[in-house]
Amino acid sequence: MLEAVLTGAVAGGTSILFPVVGETFTERSGVINLGTEGSMLAGALTAYIVGIESGSVWLGALAGAVAGAALALVHAFMVLTRGANQIATGLVVTFLGIGLTALFGQDYVGQGVNAFAAVPIPVLSDIPFIGPILFNHDPLTYIAIISGPLAWLVLFRTRFGLMVRAAGERPEVLVAYGMSATQIRYLATVLGGSLAGIGGAQLSTAFTLNWSENMTVGRGFVAVSLVIFAAWDPLKAIIGAYLFSGAIALQLQLQARGTDVSQYLLQAVPYLTVIVILAALSRHRAHDAPESLSRVF
Amino acid sequence: MKIRRTRAAVVPALLALALVAAACGSDDDTGGDTSAPADSTAPGATAAEGGSAAPASTGAVDTVGFIFVGPKDDFGYNQAAYAGSEAVKSAFGDLTVLQAENVPETAESEAVMQDMIDKGADLIFATSFGHLEFAENLAAKNPDVVFVHQGGLETEPKLDNMGTYFGTVYEPVYTAGIAAGQVSKTGKLGYVYAFPIPQTLANINAFTLGAQSVNPDIETIAVSTGSWCDPALQAQAAQTLIDEGADVITQHQDCTKTIVEAAEAAGVYSVGYHADASALAPTGWITGSEWDWTALYTDIVQTLIDGKFAASPYNGDYRVGLQTGDNPFIQSAFGKMVTPETIALIDAAKESFTAGGSPFTGPVVNQDGDTVWAEGETPTYADIEQMDFFVNGVTGSTS
Numbered sequence: 001m002l003e004a005v006l007t008g009a010v011a012g013g014t015s016i017l018f019p020v021v022g023e024t025f026t027e028r029s030g031v032i033n034l035g036t037e038g039s040m041l042a043g044a045l046t047a048y049i050v051g052i053e054s055g056s057v058w059l060g061a062l063a064g065a066v067a068g069a070a071l072a073l074v075h076a077f078m079v080l081t082r083g084a085n086q087i088a089t090g091l092v093v094t095f096l097g098i099g100l101t102a103l104f105g106q107d108y109v110g111q112g113v114n115a116f117a118a119v120p121i122p123v124l125s126d127i128p129f130i131g132p133i134l135f136n137h138d139p140l141t142y143i144a145i146i147s148g149p150l151a152w153l154v155l156f157r158t159r160f161g162l163m164v165r166a167a168g169e170r171p172e173v174l175v176a177y178g179m180s181a182t183q184i185r186y187l188a189t190v191l192g193g194s195l196a197g198i199g200g201a202q203l204s205t206a207f208t209l210n211w212s213e214n215m216t217v218g219r220g221f222v223a224v225s226l227v228i229f230a231a232w233d234p235l236k237a238i239i240g241a242y243l244f245s246g247a248i249a250l251q252l253q254l255q256a257r258g259t260d261v262s263q264y265l266l267q268a269v270p271y272l273t274v275i276v277i278l279a280a281l282s283r284h285r286a287h288d289a290p291e292s293l294s295r296v297f
Numbered sequence: 298m299k300i301r302r303t304r305a306a307v308v309p310a311l312l313a314l315a316l317v318a319a320a321c322g323s324d325d326d327t328g329g330d331t332s333a334p335a336d337s338t339a340p341g342a343t344a345a346e347g348g349s350a351a352p353a354s355t356g357a358v359d360t361v362g363f364i365f366v367g368p369k370d371d372f373g374y375n376q377a378a379y380a381g382s383e384a385v386k387s388a389f390g391d392l393t394v395l396q397a398e399n400v401p402e403t404a405e406s407e408a409v410m411q412d413m414i415d416k417g418a419d420l421i422f423a424t425s426f427g428h429l430e431f432a433e434n435l436a437a438k439n440p441d442v443v444f445v446h447q448g449g450l451e452t453e454p455k456l457d458n459m460g461t462y463f464g465t466v467y468e469p470v471y472t473a474g475i476a477a478g479q480v481s482k483t484g485k486l487g488y489v490y491a492f493p494i495p496q497t498l499a500n501i502n503a504f505t506l507g508a509q510s511v512n513p514d515i516e517t518i519a520v521s522t523g524s525w526c527d528p529a530l531q532a533q534a535a536q537t538l539i540d541e542g543a544d545v546i547t548q549h550q551d552c553t554k555t556i557v558e559a560a561e562a563a564g565v566y567s568v569g570y571h572a573d574a575s576a577l578a579p580t581g582w583i584t585g586s587e588w589d590w591t592a593l594y595t596d597i598v599q600t601l602i603d604g605k606f607a608a609s610p611y612n613g614d615y616r617v618g619l620q621t622g623d624n625p626f627i628q629s630a631f632g633k634m635v636t637p638e639t640i641a642l643i644d645a646a647k648e649s650f651t652a653g654g655s656p657f658t659g660p661v662v663n664q665d666g667d668t669v670w671a672e673g674e675t676p677t678y679a680d681i682e683q684m685d686f687f688v689n690g691v692t693g694s695t696s
């Protein structure tokens with residue numbers, strides 16, 4: 001049962017992990033993007049369509065990233081250039097994403113898909129227990145897992161990462177160095193949107209092999225809250241995304257085993273898990289928040 | 298200090314948003330595409346299957362409206378209802394047919410239907426479960442307009458211009474269960490469903506009883522997703538059932554593709570629902586059930602045109618199954634693994650339903666071992682629509 005739950009956690013959590021890592025960049029720069037949900041949907045549909053029409057799943061994923069980035073650019077323009085409220089704009093961008101994808105996705109509902117296949121990693125996938133959990137997935141899942149440490153390196157060990165963090169913590173320092181916090185925030189927001197788009201692509205072309213209207217059903221919002229759970233740390237984001245997805249796998253397992261607990265309660269378990277852990281950790285996490293973010297609220 | 302407190306408030310708010318988004322389902326595109334199609338006099342290519350002879354004279358009835366909760370091409374429930382409305386269009390040449398997709402199960406549906414009334418609708422088909430109370434509200438206010446609702450049960454007071462209709466969905470699900478019971482090697486069937494409402498419980502029970510009729514030891518594992526369409530949860534649910542040893546996977550969901558694909562990829566069998574998805578599972582497709590509303594929709598329209606609605610069974614809670622006529626819920630094509638002997642058993646079951654039997658003819662025993670319907674007892678359609686239990690052999694919770 002543990003192996004099944006953990007395998008399910010990784011398989012189902014990948015589409016959330018990408019936007020969590022992406023939104024970590026965005027928030028580190030001082031922008032909150034609730035349009036992440038919309039970017040995921042845009043990525044899911046675009047990857048689905050481009051994957052079918054071009055015959056290449058990789059081209060599909062790339063197009064998904066571009067579509068997610070495009071919606072994030074709308075968010076960035078509204079809040080950074082036009083000075084609109086971040087929360088309200090993010091929600092509007094999400095609804096824009098839901099509406100546009102519903103419209104353009106109509107012809108693709110129930111259509112065949114060009115899908116990513118599982119690529120078991122030789123030798124490693126044969127290791128008992130660990131093998132099936134970590135090393136028998138589609139390529140995007142491996143990329144998602146690597147993206148955590150990679151994002152950590154970029155954020156904390158590169159000049160670009162330093163500028164992103166400076167934009168979020170002390171934008172005036174950037175200005176003193178003759179750089180524009182706005183430009184960095186544009187970059188970080190668009191990067192976040194592109195990763196959300198890849199997450200959507202994984203959802204539609206690797207995990208569910210399906211396009212249907214509003215198919216993310218709130219996962220983008222979950223991703224935004226997991227960023228806070230992970231204390232804006234891309235390494236902890238991996239734990240957050242897989243914990244949430246693992247809780248889903250666990251509640252399904254409990255149902256399948258005939259546990260005499262209300263299914264409605266079981267279905268709330270993933271959300272409750274996140275809330276409980278956040279409540280337990282938030283006391284220690286307060287100082288981790290990028291300074292500029294507090295101005296959003 | 299201040300930062301921490303505000304953040305503590307933000308996170309539950311985000312999660313609440315996620316839950317709301319999850320609950321909203323496909324309701325977000327609330328525009329409601331109400332359009333009077335220009336091609337309402339389309340060639341009657343499908344008129345013949347309408348069950349009514351040639352384009353009929355429409356007399357005083359000149360406009361019929363249909364509202365659908367989802368998109369017309371969802372590869373499932375709404376697509377089937379939409380196809381039914383198109384069949385009405387073809388069968389009645391000079392009838393104006395109004396169609397509105399993505400009409401949520403909220404007061405918005407009342408506004409969309411009111412709009413149809415303003416455009417002259419004489420009859421409105423409200424085709425989703427949650428449209429009922431809004432259709433009833435309007436029926437009370439508009440005695441000259443007839444409302445028929447798909448799948449619900451009328452509440453008091455019953456009106457002369459209101460009715461409900463539905464197929465007995467569990468009949469082809471029972472016969473699909475016979476095929477599943479024959480095909481399964483592990484003796485475990487997996488069922489992904491949305492919510493524990495009578496309709497889903499009846500399907501899960503019928504499927505299980507059908508399978509048990511050929512293999513008494515069959516077990517069905519039922520897992521709910523809490524949603525009519527959440528593909529990621531569906532994928533995880535299907536995997537969970539496969540991990541638990543189920544080698545036939547079926548479902549009661551609105552969007553069906555993910556689960557069929559997941560079963561096929563895992564090398565297990567699938568039984569479809571709402572739509573023929575056999576193309577998605579060339580090796581594992583056993584059978585399924587799908588809607589064909591053509592005959593029923595056209596007959597309801599014809600009844601109104603003939604001025605006989607108030608005296609007809611449609612002015613009430615009309616349920617059509619093999620016992621009373623042509624079930625609009627039909628069996629999909631069988632896969633190659635279904636043997637002629639099994640098909641003979643399925644035909645025999647259908648004959649017994651036509652002769653007055655039911656998938657739930659006793660003995661029917663619930664999960665706790667209590668007898669619900671005794672040996673030889675046949676529940677009515679109304680009894681079945683109140684179903685609130687799982688039969689013996691189902692693993693799952695109804696609460």
